[in-house]
Amino acid sequence: MDVLNVEYMLGLVPVLLTYLPLTLQLAGIGMVLALILACLFAIVRVLRIPVLNQLTIVFISFFRGTPLLVQLFLFYYGLPQLVSALTVIDGVTATIMGLTMHFSAYMAESIRAAIVGVDRSQTEAALSIGMTNGQMMRRIVLPQATRVALPTLMNYFIDMIKATSLAFTLGVTELMGATQKEAAGSFLYFEAFIVAAIMYWIVVELLSKLQNYLEIRLNKAYSR
Amino acid sequence: MKTLLINVLLTISLFTSASLLAQDDPLRVGMSGQYFPFTFVEQDELKGFDVDVMNALGEEMGRDIKYETANFSGLFGMLESGRIDTVANQITITEERKKAYIFTDPYVYDGAQVVTKKGNTEIRGVEDLKGKTVAVNLGSNFEALLRELPYADQIDIKTYESNLERDTALGRVDAFVMDRVSASQIIKEKPLPLELAGPTFSQITNAYPFRDTDTGRALRDEVNKALATLRDNGTLASISEKWFGTDITQP
Incomplete structure (x- = not known):
């Protein structure tokens, strides 16, 4: 048992690979929804829209201030206790809901910071040539803010991919859940979890490559 | 956003008023998949004593069995919230659990x-x-x-x-x-x-817990009947022999 069981590890690769799409799906959908939500929150916060601004502040405070696992349990086990019809929220939905709300709270703040960070002279110039607030946001502020926010947003996406490993507590067998069950059947923990670790690592590495590419593209206007 | 959420919730609640399990609905069974040799996974296949017994029960009842795997600590939450009908994970009958759930006859x-x-x-x-x-x-x-x-x-x-x-x-x-x-x-x-x-x-002594509702009681009785048949015709004993080399289904 002291020798690494390479044969077992190789046999596990194709099995675990079949669960990788679900992991990516959870994170992918979560990221898209979280981005949309975060942009809305950030705009509400920047423009200080009354009432919505206060609600957003409470939302961000709650979802940033409580652990993701607590939120997942609240959605999955807690809500159906209050309203029994909410049992229709299955594990996958609850996971995506949790990831979306949790990460949108974080992302809203970094998007807001990126928007506020765009130099005042830029907005003044846009308004001086007669752009409306909306045009200014779309054409001048958001493109510049995107460049600033990209690295941190990618950070959150990477974090979200790894956070999907909590989904098995809600009965969703994704990469980590499948690994846990295989490890429990074989008692070859090191072998099983190192295979899973390498898979997560490769996915994140590929994303870092994508991030590099995007950063170079968004920096084009600034490089001379 | 808020009104959207409320609308979604209302629509959902309209569609989920069915309460009793129809005869051809599958029995939804929760297990951890991490309790060798009762429930575990090898090369993506869910196996074990509890899987074999459940499959035999399903065959006897003429119901499909739908397995849901989750960490053990989540299983009772799933049972409580109605996402599964019972737990097949060597659940021991205790006074505490008897207050919250109804149990079948013991099978281990x-x-x-x-x-x-x-x-x-x-x-x-x-x-x-x-x-x-x-x-x-x-x-x-x-x-x-x-x-x-x-x-x-x-x-x-x-x-x-x-x-x-x-x-x-x-x-x-x-x-x-x-x-x-x-x-x-x-x-x-x-x-x-x-x-x-x-x-x-x-x-x-281990058995299957069900929710103490009309549906739960009906399913419990159905499983009890099938369990008695499997005990009488020796299926239960032979599954136990296969996994343990001894009969753990008798006191």
């Missing part, structure tokens, strides 16, 4: 067993656990059994989601407590340096 008779790392001469039974660190599965009946001991306050009880066998073999805890049957099976078949410490210290 077993005992609680202390297991230590091989070569441990200090712990030779449950009475030697004083001052030791002992692992049990979170939410399991073995945790309750340890806490009932008169010297429970002198035992450092650690609760695990899974992998407590490994931590005992590594020496992170002095012992773990599990049922005798699966403990012997793990020692026999898996590459972990463990051994049984002394005799079993408490009789346990």
Whole structure:
């Protein structure tokens, strides 16, 4: 048992690979929804829209201030206790809901910071040539803010991919859940979890490559 | 956003008023998939004693069985919130659980067993656990059994989601407590340096819990009937022989 069981590890690769799409799906959908939500929150916060601004502040405070696992349990086990019809929220939905709300709270703040960070002279110039607030946001502020926010947003996406490993507590067998069950059947923990670790690592590495590419593209206007 | 959410919730609640299980609905069964040899996964295939018994019951009842796997500590939450109909994970009948759920007739008779790392001469039974660190599965009946001991306050009880066998073999805890049957099976078949410490210290009977509702009671009665048939025609005994080489389904 002291020798690494390479044969077992190789046999596990194709099995675990079949669960990788679900992991990516959870994170992918979560990221898209979280981005949309975060942009809305950030705009509400920047423009200080009354009432919505206060609600957003409470939302961000709650979802940033409580652990993701607590939120997942609240959605999955807690809500159906209050309203029994909410049992229709299955594990996958609850996971995506949790990831979306949790990460949108974080992302809203970094998007807001990126928007506020765009130099005042830029907005003044846009308004001086007669752009409306909306045009200014779309054409001048958001493109510049995107460049600033990209690295941190990618950070959150990477974090979200790894956070999907909590989904098995809600009965969703994704990469980590499948690994846990295989490890429990074989008692070859090191072998099983190192295979899973390498898979997560490769996915994140590929994303870092994508991030590099995007950063170079968004920096084009600034490089001379 | 808010009105959208409310609309979605209202629509959802309209579509979920069905309460009684139709004859051809599958029985939704929760298990951890992490309790060798009762429920575990090998090369993506869910296997084990509990899987075989459930499949046989399903065949007898003429119902499909739909398995849901989740960490053990989540299973009762899923049962409570109506996402599964029962749990097939060697659930021991206890007074506490009887207050919340209704049980079928027992299908496994077993005992609680202390297991230590091989070569441990200090712990030779449950009475030697004083001052030791002992692992049990979170939410399991073995945790309750340890806490009932008169010297429970002198035992450092650690609760695990899974992998407590490994931590005992590594020496992170002095012992773990599990049922005798699966403990012997793990020692026999898996590459972990463990051994049984002394005799079993408490009789346990395991059964399937159901929610105490009309649907739950109807399903419980249906499973009980099938269970009795499988017991009479020897199916239960032969599944047990296959996994354990002995009949654990008789008291």
